[in-house]
Amino acid sequence: MMTDVVESSGLAGDRAETNPTEAAAARTGTGDSAAAERIVEIRERIDEIDRTIIALWQERAALSQEVGATRLASGGTRLVLSREREILERFRQALGADGTQLALLLLRAGRGPL
Numbered sequence: 001m002m003t004d005v006v007e008s009s010g011l012a013g014d015r016a017e018t019n020p021t022e023a024a025a026a027r028t029g030t031g032d033s034a035a036a037e038r039i040v041e042i043r044e045r046i047d048e049i050d051r052t053i054i055a056l057w058q059e060r061a062a063l064s065q066e067v068g069a070t071r072l073a074s075g076g077t078r079l080v081l082s083r084e085r086e087i088l089e090r091f092r093q094a095l096g097a098d099g100t101q102l103a104l105l106l107l108r109a110g111r112g113p114l
């Protein structure tokens with residue numbers, strides 16, 4: 001049974017260099033070829049999702065910085081805490097406690113640390 005993290009160096013790694021089945025097992029964490037195929041397929045979508053998350057993260061941070069700069073330049077405040085509370089609550093309702101942590105990181109990426 002293959003339940004642990006496989007070493008990517010040493011014996012397993014050396015075998016993987018010459019044996020495609022070992023190489024697939026080392027990459028996917030399973031020696032079952034059907035499972036390995038499915039894992040590779042799922043990982044493609046995961047990578048696509050990660051790229052989208054990163055792009056959206058960067059877009060959101062840039063927009064948030066623009067809002068802040070626009071407000072400051074017009075004599076307004078750096079922050080609007082009522083708006084931050086709304087966002088924290090939206091993420092908490094959708095994702096629970098992790099949502100709150102995620103929203104705190106998103107807000108910090110835009111407006112900087114408090």
Ligand SMILES: O=C(O)C(=O)C[C@]1(C(=O)O)C=C[C@@H](O)C=C1
Pocket residue numbers: 064067068078079080081083084087106107110111
């Ligand atoms: O919506 C605003 O007024 C913003 O400045 C953007 C933002 C955010 O990143 O969502 C950032 C700082 C504010 O305190 C509230 C929200």
